[in-house]
Amino acid sequence: MAHLSNPLATAEQLYQKTSDNSLPIEIQDGIRFYTARLTQAAGLLLRLGQDITAQANVLLFRYWLVDGFMNHEFSDVSASIIYLTAKISASPRSLRSITNVYAYLLSPSSPLNSKPESLKTAKPPNPESYYLSETRYITFRNRLLHIEGQILNALGFNTHVALPHPLAITYLQTLDVFSSSIRKGLGKEVAKRTIEYLNTALLSPQMLYLTHQPASLATAAIYLAAKDSGIKLPDVEWWEVFDCEREELGFLAVGMGSLEGIVRREVERWGEKGVISRSDVREELGRMGVGNGNKNGIRDSKEGEDEEAEMARMLDEKIPETS
Amino acid sequence: MATPSHQLSPQSNAFSPRAFAVQNGRSSNSFRGCSRITDYDIIGKLGEGTFGEVHRARSKKMGTVVALKKILMHNEKDGFPITALREIKLLKLLSHPNILKLEEMAVEHHTKSTDKRKRAIMYMVTPYMDHDLSGLLENPSVKFTEPQIKCYMLQLLEGLRYLHENKILHRDMKAANLLINNKGILQIADFGLARHYDDPPPVAGHGGGDATRDYTTLVVTRWYRPPELLLHLRKYTTAIDLWGVGCVFGEMLIGRPILAGDSDPNQLKIIFELVGTPTEETMPGWRSLPGAEGMNFPPRPSSLWQRFREYGSGAISLLGELLKLDWRKRVNAIDALEHPYFKTPPLPAIAGDLPTFEDSHELDRRKFRSQKAAPPPAPKGGTVGMGPTGGWGEPSTNGTGYSHGDGYGGYRHHNSGRYPPHGGHRNGVPPPPPQDDRRPAWRRDDRPDPRGLPPRPPPVDYHDAGRGDRPDGYRSRSRELDRGPPPPRSRGGVPNVDTYIPSYGADSGRRDDRRRRDDRDDRRHVGDRDRHSTRSRSRSPARERDRDRIREREPIDRERDRDRVRDRDIYRR
Structure with a gap:
């Protein structure tokens, strides 16, 4: 059943990308987490179903295992991938909507820049800060379309992503979590928690969706959710029914719980920034004393943008200042 | 449980992602680039x-x-x-x-x-597949035996059963989309119009079942289009593909398309001539289909038995099951595979035992054609891109007795650059008259062409390209354009106004965009004109494409509307 399983990352791919001298692993973690979170936020603003946003984030991580991080701006890759994923789904989004949403999320007004608690008191966003002029729209759009081709090429057109979310619900039903014998509402609670674990795992730089099949992810999320809510699951090794070995379950349970620590570490590193860019990474590398930004793989590739477009963009960006 | 077997027993110690990946990775096949x-x-x-x-x-x-x-x-x-x-x-x-x-x-x-x-x-x-079924059938030196037909039919139905089981509608079932290699293997190709089927897959003994959601009716090449689609049923089912199988089956039996209508109304007419006019019994609820409004046919019984008499009762019975007007009762692929036809002698051949043929491909024919390609006559009340007579009715212009004059009508003539002429096979020599004589009387009646050559394949009306569920107005309009004079009945409350305003001016850029975007759709109807949408890609003369382009235009010029229209259009099917 091809559509219930995913292609997984090969050992070489994981090994190369993590031990390669391209970028320190911690930096890679940061890029993955921040960009996945950006995609998630964009998915919400674009009112895409979570299934599409989730697929986009899986594709994003897959792409980065084939192509280098520094080939394109992270946010551009995120935008391009969400455009592509929505395009092949039942709810496509126009380039215009996507560029607008990303302009907003990358602007100073972006809600990603603030801490959750300060969001309520934040002053209304300043529309001028995320206005996208026609020329900037066109250059942005062209970049997205260029990267789309790169992504398709890198993925060999394998755009199918099997998600664990529907499986998890089926498994919960199989485990009788929604039956009347269980306290009212508890089943729903467990289901909600399970989905939360699965969505959190999407942001995890450990790339759990690239190393484990949906069945295992669903099982692990149920296991954790059941533990959180105190619901009683069968005493036997029920996960084996769902094709998940004890060891794999243990690994995933730890993996799914570890995002918090990674995020705390990265937030400390990047501070108030809601989105990180290539130049942030280069700066950080300089601070860390790793390479000078010109080392192999850390090169900034500007191939996607021609000089003309660049000029137009610069001219364009001048306008708000003068007007 | 539907999980890959390798997951069932990972040999533990899979604690690192790397170790796990070593065990589970699909080696180099994972997300490798192109x-x-x-x-x-x-x-x-x-x-x-x-x-x-x-x-x-x-x-x-x-x-x-x-x-x-x-x-x-x-x-x-x-x-x-x-x-x-x-x-x-x-x-x-x-x-x-x-x-x-x-x-x-x-x-x-x-x-x-x-x-x-x-x-x-x-x-x-x-x-690489050596032939497509359509090309093979055009080859006068190829005559299918009954075991051979049964063998192909079984494979076709197996493939279709798999598709439907996996909830996929093919929506372009036709001989040209069935590829055959010299090992006797048949494969279904061209999924350009396919889509996910949102309703339960068919179960044995229950035909196509029922659909709960609407799909676009602008699918399937006309000759293979089932009556319910021609009558604009939107909640159609997997049964639409089975009708196509019936058409292909008939085509294999008699060696040419059995229902070659030259317009949508004509297609319905000849369908009803073959299988009888619809009644509440044979096609319950047909009256209430959007396209059936105001339609009246003099009652007529099915002529299936007469027409296919020589092929035996087993074949006719299966054909009747496949070409059932009532889409709910039309046999599904699961049941069709169990039909007695396949279990009575002569039994189906084994694929490997089938004779091999010389490759049937389109290019050679088309090379020939392009040399003498002339733009097709402008449509005069015909369907898109088709002269009133279709390509086959043209008078002789090349001295061989009949012509490929219209630039794409000659698809039957395999003028081979690669193969020297041999025995008249596919090289444009089979003279029609004897063929004509062999034809049963019933055929002569419904052929527009007095010489009995089949008419040119129908272009899938460009709106058939599956581009989407357009707002009704757009589709209706274009349909009416296709048909030339507006049909007598008005469709869905849309005014019968031709809003097409040709504009070659400021808007032409946009039109080009549309074309490009719909590139594949475009090739589809152009391809279908040639009846080989996968393999034979006839370059349709530019003029004609322009015409389509104009037709296709929606008269919305305001920039602001453009994105909206596009978003609505292209993605939905």
Whole structure:
């Protein structure tokens, strides 16, 4: 059943990308987490179903295992991938909507820049800060379309992503979590928690969706959710029914719980920034004393943008200042 | 549980992702990029069309012969064409011996530095198949035996059963989309119109079941289009593909398309002539279908038995099951496979035992054609791109007794650059008159062409390209354009106004965008005009394409509406 399983990352791919001298692993973690979170936020603003946003984030991580991080701006890759994923789904989004949403999320007004608690008191966003002029729209759009081709090429057109979310619900039903014998509402609670674990795992730089099949992810999320809510699951090794070995379950349970620590570490590193860019990474590398930004793989590739477009963009960006 | 077996027993210690991946990874097959075109040695061109070319090539790595189908990337405004993406995604999920396999995608980069900015060219890599069924049937030296037909039918139904079981509607079932190789294997190809079926898959003994949601009716090449689609049933089911199988079955029996209508109303007419006019019994609820409004046919019984008498009761019985007007009762693939026809002697042949034939491909024919290609006559009340007589009714212009004069009517004439002429086979020599004499009387009646040549294949009306559920107004309008004079009944409350305003001015750029975006759709109807949408890509004369383009236009000029319209249009099917 091809559509219930995913292609997984090969050992070489994981090994190369993590031990390669391209970028320190911690930096890679940061890029993955921040960009996945950006995609998630964009998915919400674009009112895409979570299934599409989730697929986009899986594709994003897959792409980065084939192509280098520094080939394109992270946010551009995120935008391009969400455009592509929505395009092949039942709810496509126009380039215009996507560029607008990303302009907003990358602007100073972006809600990603603030801490959750300060969001309520934040002053209304300043529309001028995320206005996208026609020329900037066109250059942005062209970049997205260029990267789309790169992504398709890198993925060999394998755009199918099997998600664990529907499986998890089926498994919960199989485990009788929604039956009347269980306290009212508890089943729903467990289901909600399970989905939360699965969505959190999407942001995890450990790339759990690239190393484990949906069945295992669903099982692990149920296991954790059941533990959180105190619901009683069968005493036997029920996960084996769902094709998940004890060891794999243990690994995933730890993996799914570890995002918090990674995020705390990265937030400390990047501070108030809601989105990180290539130049942030280069700066950080300089601070860390790793390479000078010109080392192999850390090169900034500007191939996607021609000089003309660049000029137009610069001219364009001048306008708000003068007007 | 539907999980890959390798998951059932990972030999523990799989604590690191790496170790796990070692065990579970699909080796190099995971998310590897596309291969390069340089991994293949191009052997020759097989076909060419609006949407691209098809080449025969040999894989340097595997040594296998493959077909490379080029996906043309013009200045796609929306990036990679959505229809191509969908087809690729679908094909990658399918795996069945009777479904054409998409091996991989190959990319060709521009090498010249000046071309660096241009987009790369993408190719779909599929196994090379020697023939398509349509081409094979056109070959006068090929005569199918009954065991052979049974063998192909079984394979076709197996493939279709798999598709439907996996909730996929093919929506372009026709002989030209069935590929056959010299090992006797038949494969279903061209998923450009396919889509996910949102309703329960068919179960044994229950026909196609019922659909709960609407799909676009603008699918399936006309000759193979079932009556419920012609009457605009939107909640159609997998049964639409089975009608196509029936048409293909009949075509294999008599050696030519059995229902070659030259317009949508004519298609219905000849369907009813063959299987009888619909009644509340044979097609319950047909009166309430949107397209049946105001339709009246003098009652007529089915003539299936008379017409197919010589092929025996088993064949006729199966044909009757497949060509059932009532789509709810039309046999599904599961049950059709159990039909007694396949279990009575002569039994189906084994695929490997079938005779082999010389390759049937389109290019040679088309080469010939392009030399003398003349633009087709402007439609005078005919359907899109078709002269009133179709390509086959043209008077002789080339001195051989009949012509390929209209530039694409000559699809039956395989003028081979590669193969020297031999025995009149496919080289444009089979003179029609004897054929005419052999034809049963019933055939002569419903052929528009006095010489008995089949009319040109129907263009799928361009709106058939599955581009989407347009607002009704648009579709209706275009349909009316297709038909020339507006049909007597008004459709869905849309005023019968022709809003087409040809404009070659400021808006032409936009039109081009539409064309490019709908590239694949475009090739579809152009291809269908040629009746070989996968393999035979006839370059339709530019003039004609322009005409389509104009027709297709929606008279909305305001910039602001453009995006909205596009968003609404192209993605929905």
